[in-house]
Amino acid sequence: MNKYDTVEISVEDKVATITLNRPDVRNAFNETTIADLAMAFDEVGREEQIRAIVLAAKGPAFCAGADLNWMKKMAGYSREENEADALRLADMLCTIYFSPKPVVAKVQGDCYAGGMGLVAVCDIVVASEGMNFCLSEVKLGLIPATISPYVIKAMGEQASRRYFLTAERFDAREAKRLGLAHEVVPAEALDATVDGIVKALVNNSPNAVREAKKLVRDIARLPIDDMLLADTARRIAHIRASAEGREGVASFLQKRKPAWLS
Structure with a gap:
């Protein structure tokens, strides 16, 4: 530093x-x-x-x-x-x-x-x-x-x-x-x-934390309309397909720690 x-x-x-x-x-x-x-x-x-x-x-x-x-x-x-x-x-x-x-x-x-x-x-x-x-x-x-x-x-x-x-x-x-x-x-x-x-x-997915922070910033005070529904659907689809998203779900189902905690 x-x-x-x-x-x-x-x-x-x-x-x-x-x-x-x-x-x-x-x-x-x-x-x-x-x-x-x-x-x-x-x-x-x-x-x-x-x-x-x-x-x-x-x-x-x-x-x-x-x-x-x-x-x-x-x-x-x-x-x-x-x-x-x-x-x-x-x-x-x-x-x-x-x-x-x-x-x-x-x-x-x-x-x-x-x-x-x-x-x-x-x-x-x-x-x-x-x-x-x-x-x-x-x-x-x-x-x-x-x-x-x-x-x-x-x-x-x-x-x-x-x-x-x-x-x-x-x-x-x-x-x-x-x-x-x-x-x-x-x-x-x-x-x-x-x-x-x-x-x-620190225990949470770094990518998910970053995207969740951005989600609040982007979504706050927007009207709930078709554009917002489509945007939030795209966001969750993107995070589900991400490496950390797949790893998080897999680790939960397999009852083990996710890779980002290793």
Whole structure:
């Protein structure tokens, strides 16, 4: 694996952990962090032996959003420079969202502004009790534009309407109620909970997990019509005929472990 300035990558038992490593600034991101995350997820996504990715962070906060020094620099940008800068953030979020590997967010501390975008692009979110979320952009005269497609998908339109406009903090329990977080656990149980989810992911067919992730992304909010019925029929026919599909059914009938667990 390549080495990066602001994130760390470790690999163990077919799982890659990408860790935000700027605890002194509450893991706020700047142009370097954005580039590092995009490249790290692209690199890990291409590794065939990796079955799942965990996005974690060092220190008491998960991510405070934008770095203050980066914001000062942006204040002097032209409109064109600001658009190019924002597009790099949008591209990074898109890279994580479209990763072929399942991504689990391990949220150990507060997560604000753009940091919520990082959480929302992950497939599964596990948060620690006592941490808070906040879409704080409007307090600074800004809007959460680049993260909005993912946050709205995760929280829904009505909840997004409230928290985009008020910049109120809400805790992990509320995040779970809204659909942003899947699990909320005591801090001491965070690692074990994430490990259990990752183990379940690793035990499944890599190809089926990849295609199931794509299925949700493609099918969500589509009308149930003849085109959708035909599309889903094609998808299951394709996966049944795939090597892992045949192996999975054969191993089940023969009461043995599938080849991907060997």
